[in-house]
Amino acid sequence: MSEVMTPFRFRAFAGLALVAAVLWAWFTRTPAEVLYRGRLPAPLAGFPAPEMALPTLEGGQARLSDLRGTPVILNFWASWCPPCRLEMPALQRVHEEYRGRVVVVGVNMAQVDSIEQARTFLQDRGVTFPIWLDVRGEAAQTYQVVSLPTTFFIDAQGTICEVVVGGPMAEALLRTRVAQLEAGCSP
Amino acid sequence: MLPVISLGPLQLPVPQLVLVLSLAFSFILAERWARRTGVPTAVVSDGLFWGILVGLAAARLMYVLRYPEAFRASPLSVFSPNPGLLDPVGGLVGAGLFLWLWGQRRGYPLLRLLDGITPFFAGMQVGLALFHAARGSYFGMATSLPWAVYFFGEKRHPTALYWAALALLILLALHRRLKTSRPGPPGWVFWPFLAWSAGAYVFIEGLRGDARVLGSGWRVGHLVALPVLALALWQWDRLHPAGRAVSSTRGGRA
Numbered sequence: 001m002s003e004v005m006t007p008f009r010f011r012a013f014a015g016l017a018l019v020a021a022v023l024w025a026w027f028t029r030t031p032a033e034v035l036y037r038g039r040l041p042a043p044l045a046g047f048p049a050p051e052m053a054l055p056t057l058e059g060g061q062a063r064l065s066d067l068r069g070t071p072v073i074l075n076f077w078a079s080w081c082p083p084c085r086l087e088m089p090a091l092q093r094v095h096e097e098y099r100g101r102v103v104v105v106g107v108n109m110a111q112v113d114s115i116e117q118a119r120t121f122l123q124d125r126g127v128t129f130p131i132w133l134d135v136r137g138e139a140a141q142t143y144q145v146v147s148l149p150t151t152f153f154i155d156a157q158g159t160i161c162e163v164v165v166g167g168p169m170a171e172a173l174l175r176t177r178v179a180q181l182e183a184g185c186s187p
Numbered sequence: 188m189l190p191v192i193s194l195g196p197l198q199l200p201v202p203q204l205v206l207v208l209s210l211a212f213s214f215i216l217a218e219r220w221a222r223r224t225g226v227p228t229a230v231v232s233d234g235l236f237w238g239i240l241v242g243l244a245a246a247r248l249m250y251v252l253r254y255p256e257a258f259r260a261s262p263l264s265v266f267s268p269n270p271g272l273l274d275p276v277g278g279l280v281g282a283g284l285f286l287w288l289w290g291q292r293r294g295y296p297l298l299r300l301l302d303g304i305t306p307f308f309a310g311m312q313v314g315l316a317l318f319h320a321a322r323g324s325y326f327g328m329a330t331s332l333p334w335a336v337y338f339f340g341e342k343r344h345p346t347a348l349y350w351a352a353l354a355l356l357i358l359l360a361l362h363r364r365l366k367t368s369r370p371g372p373p374g375w376v377f378w379p380f381l382a383w384s385a386g387a388y389v390f391i392e393g394l395r396g397d398a399r400v401l402g403s404g405w406r407v408g409h410l411v412a413l414p415v416l417a418l419a420l421w422q423w424d425r426l427h428p429a430g431r432a433v434s435s436t437r438g439g440r441a
Binding site for chain 2: 007010011014017018021022024025027028029030031032035038039040042044045046047090097147162164165166169170171172173175176177179
């Protein structure tokens with residue numbers, strides 16, 4: 001372009017382009033509340049986390065919305081999935097160290113897993129954080145989980161800050177994400 | 188959103204697959220177009236190879252320095268392949284510093300090296316846009332335009348696809364520039380590419396629904412891209428007189 005333009009024409013064109021860019025930036029200013037307004041729950045960073053109500057491994061019932069007010073690390077896993085098994089100790093350590101500041105929840109894909117095998121695995125590894133059972137696969141469907149493990153980092157206001165598909169996650173990754181969750185990602 | 192391709196027992200996350208493929212494609216593209224930029228192919232290959240390695244190491248190092256407590260508690264995480272433990276800005280600065288020093292020793296100024304590597308950047312820009320499209324990130328604001336895409340309860344601008352289209356146009360423009368011009372002064376490929384890319388980014392950022400915004404409503408991406416656009420246009424303009432002088436002699440080193 002510069003080869004066929006005189007310097008004067010180039011400068012005029014460049015100046016116009018720059019002014020147009022500044023004007024575009026000015027007119028597209030948008031407050032954060034407007035950007036986030038009306039977002040329906042969806043399993044994606046920046047959206048409110050969809051609700052789920054599941055039975056727990058201990059025999060109770062749990063709802064995600066009951067955890068509102070505390071950041072949540074929601075980990076979908078199965079006992080036959082090697083990377084899920086590998087990252088369990090890191091999740092357990094984060095659960096122990098950040099107790100009260102962040103809640104770690106393991107959602108077992110009970111529809112495609114053996115609950116007994118899962119229970120044995122958890123006991124062997126000394127996992128003590130809450131385990132919810134997705135018996136009918138509804139939570140996995142709502143959260144569009146197509147690969148294991150999949151982990152959702154949800155801030156205290158219930159907004160998904162990050163989705164990590166695959167694993168195993170490094171322990172340092174979990175620790176840095178806890179700090180980011182505490183800062184929050186909601187507007 | 189195309190999260191995963193299942194090939195028997197193998198599950199390939201599409202976004203990451205797109206990134207890896209675009210990395211390979213961009214590397215080959217940079218090698219093939221190197222001569223036209225005025226930089227020998229071997230210099231581009233070596234510079235890219237070591238630049239990427241040093242960039243990755245610098246990105247991890249900067250991340251470790253930002254969160255020392257997290258790594259003190261689990262030192263082995265330093266060697267984790269998790270891409271979430273990288274600092275992109277630290278990686279770019281590290282790779283840039285390395286290329287500057289590496290080029291100095293071989294008699295190539297940084298801008299000349301950047302000219303040679305620019306086709307790689309252009310290819311990666313397309314790949315990055317497709318990565319976001321596959322991941323469902325970089326989505327747009329709500330709109331009623333006929334080409335809007337239905338995205339989690341609302342019709343929105345397909346901003347990742349806009350970016351991919353513009354990145355492809357920039358790649359074609361770059362190809363045309365390299366095909367029709369003789370090598371110019373250092374920066375003759377890099378500055379126009381940077382100006383086109385910053386301009387495209389300014390446009391797309393204004394339509395993003397997941398942009399970071401300040402309290403006043405200004406988008407953070409705009410505050411970064413506008414000075415980059417101004418700098419690139421200014422430097423492109425400065426190429427004019429020298430560009431004519433050098434364009435008559437086809438040569439590598441400046």
